[in-house]
Every structure is written in structure tokens, then in C-alpha cells.
Amino acid sequence: MEFSSYLKLNAQAIEEELEKILAEFLKQTKKTSPKLLPFTKAFVNSCKGGKRIRGVLSKLGYELAGGESREIFKVGAALEILHTAILVHDDIIDQSPTRRGKLSLYQALGGNHYGQSQAIVLGDIGLYLPIKIIADSNFPGEYIIKALSYLSAVIVNTGLGQVLDVTAEKDLMLLYKLKTAHYTICGPLILGAILAGAKERMIGALWEFGENLGIVYQIKDDILDGESKPLSERLTDYASQAKKMIPKITKDKKMRVLLESMCEYLVERSK
Numbered sequence: 001m002e003f004s005s006y007l008k009l010n011a012q013a014i015e016e017e018l019e020k021i022l023a024e025f026l027k028q029t030k031k032t033s034p035k036l037l038p039f040t041k042a043f044v045n046s047c048k049g050g051k052r053i054r055g056v057l058s059k060l061g062y063e064l065a066g067g068e069s070r071e072i073f074k075v076g077a078a079l080e081i082l083h084t085a086i087l088v089h090d091d092i093i094d095q096s097p098t099r100r101g102k103l104s105l106y107q108a109l110g111g112n113h114y115g116q117s118q119a120i121v122l123g124d125i126g127l128y129l130p131i132k133i134i135a136d137s138n139f140p141g142e143y144i145i146k147a148l149s150y151l152s153a154v155i156v157n158t159g160l161g162q163v164l165d166v167t168a169e170k171d172l173m174l175l176y177k178l179k180t181a182h183y184t185i186c187g188p189l190i191l192g193a194i195l196a197g198a199k200e201r202m203i204g205a206l207w208e209f210g211e212n213l214g215i216v217y218q219i220k221d222d223i224l225d226g227e228s229k230p231l232s233e234r235l236t237d238y239a240s241q242a243k244k245m246i247p248k249i250t251k252d253k254k255m256r257v258l259l260e261s262m263c264e265y266l267v268e269r270s271k
Contacts, residue, residue, distance in 0.1 A: 001254070003261040010059050010076070011052035018055075018077040021133065022047060042108050043122040047084045049100035054079045054188045060258075061192030064250050065202060071138050072192060075147075078130035079188055085126025086158065086183075092116050093166060127155065139195045147194045154187040172231065173215075180221075181214020205248040209259070212242035216266050224271065239263045 022044045029040045055076030062072040090096070091104035097111075098104055105122065109115035134148060161178030164170060189206050190198075198206075215238045219231050246259045 001258055001261075003258060003265040006060070006258060006261075007051070007053065007056050007265075010056045013073050014052050014055040014059070014076040014080065017073040018047065018080055021074070021077050021081070025129065039109070039118055039122060042105060043084075043088075043126060045102070045108070046088060046099065046105045047081060049102075050080065050083070052076070052080055054083055054184060057185065057188035058192035060262075061189035061198075061206065062196045063192075064189075064206070064255060065193040065196035065198035067192070067196030069138070072195065074137055075134055075192065075195065076188075078133040079191070081126055081133075082130040082155075085123045085129075088119050088123035088126065090162070092119060093162070137195075140197070143195050143197060147191055150194055151187070151191055154182055154191075158183045176215050176218045176231075177211060180218040181211045183214075184217055185214035186210030202249060205245050209242050209245040209249060212238045212245075213263060213266055216242070216263075220266060220269060224269075235267060239267050 026037065026040055026044060029036045055073075058076045058079055059072050062075075087099060088105045091099055092106050096104050097107050102108070104119075106116045106119035109118045131148060131151070134151070135144060137144065139147070157178045161175055161183075164175050165179060186207055187210075189210050190203055193203060193206055215231070216235060219235050219238070223232055223235075243260060243263050246256050249259065250256060
């Protein structure tokens, strides 16, 4: 299967699971206090849209490690909520008026100090709701503990990357690794693999594969945004380094083809 088809198919399944989770979130919020609904509905609206690549990659990592339960779609949905929460904070930092074709959350809530304050708190909730979803899932307890420890480390590194991003002098490669490679590619793949009981050798191979492809993802983003970066010339080099890790990740021929297609997709994507 081509990665584009795999992405589309599994993104739809994650979207369906996400709708169920968010509907339950609104239901529980209403029980707490109906006054909260306008704010939580605004956050739920912010969760709509996006490629769902992080959620899909958690499913891919899970399958690569031999996992078969549809419970993994809850984890994929949780990662998409986490992604929205991080974007809510990013939009305030960057003063971005829009996100995913609509007003960014802080703007939807007024755009002033009050709107920013509410958006920050809702973003904080969005960071912890995914942890609860994974903690309450039906995976073996030892896998859940390991997965949550790993996810927490990814979130910390993403935050450190954001700290670097707002400094005057940027370490571009470190920034790419912390904010994109580990958060967008490595994190989801390895999280899914951990929940399927992956061994350390496989996790190490996924790490190197994901880090190289994460750099590819960020370089391509820069190119699509019209930004000129010195690393643009090395786009295919990082993709080639990722491909070299595929035999160490899986012996399954179909999965190898899928991973090779993923490398090509991230290099050639147009959005």
C-alpha cells in the first residue's frame, strides 16, 4: 500500500474516534458546569482539521511491532488532541490570527488578554486529556506506563524546542529535532510500538528512522512556506538515511514497501 492511501484510510478512522472522545469530553464538561461549554466547544472546534499524520503514525508504529487492537485509534486521537493543544499555545506566542482555515482559539475567544488567558488554560487541558485517554486505555499496564513516560519526555523536549524557537540565535538542527523530528515522527511511531510491546532494538531503529524523516518533514515545510534554508539541499540525503533503517525495523515485505513509500511521500508532498 502507498503511504498516501494508508494515511487517508487511517486518518478517517482516527477522525471517527476523535469525534467520540470529544463528544464525551463535552458531555462531562456540561455535567461539571454548563457555563464551561462555550469554552470547551471552542477548543473542540480547534481540534477539527489537519492531516492527522501523528495519529496515523502511532497506528503504524503499533502495527510494525505486531499490534492488532483497534484500541490504538484512541491513542491516535489522543495525539491529535495533544497536537491541537500545542498549536493553541503556539498561536498565542506567534500572534497567529488563524489556524486550519479559521480563527485561532485565542482570537475566537476575543483576541484580547481574556481570550489569550482562556486559550492558554484550554491548551493546558488539551495537554493532559491525552494522558488520561492513554492511561484509561485497555493496553497492558506495563506498556501504558512506559508509553506515558516516553510521551512525557517528548512533550518536555517539544517545550524546550519552543524555548529555543523564540530566542534570537537559533540552533537550527537542534530545533528541527526537538520540535519536529521527535514530536511529529519519532514520538508517534515509538509510542505506538511501545504499546505493542516492542523491544529496545526496534525502538532504537524507529528512533533513527523517525529522526531523519522528521528533519525531512521540517525541511519540506520550510520549502513549502517559501523559506530559504541551507538544509534544503540535504532533503533527499536525510530521506536516504531513513530508508537504510527500514530492514532493521521490520522483515515484513509489505511493511517495508509502506515505509519506503512514507519516505518518498514526505519528500514529495505538496502540503
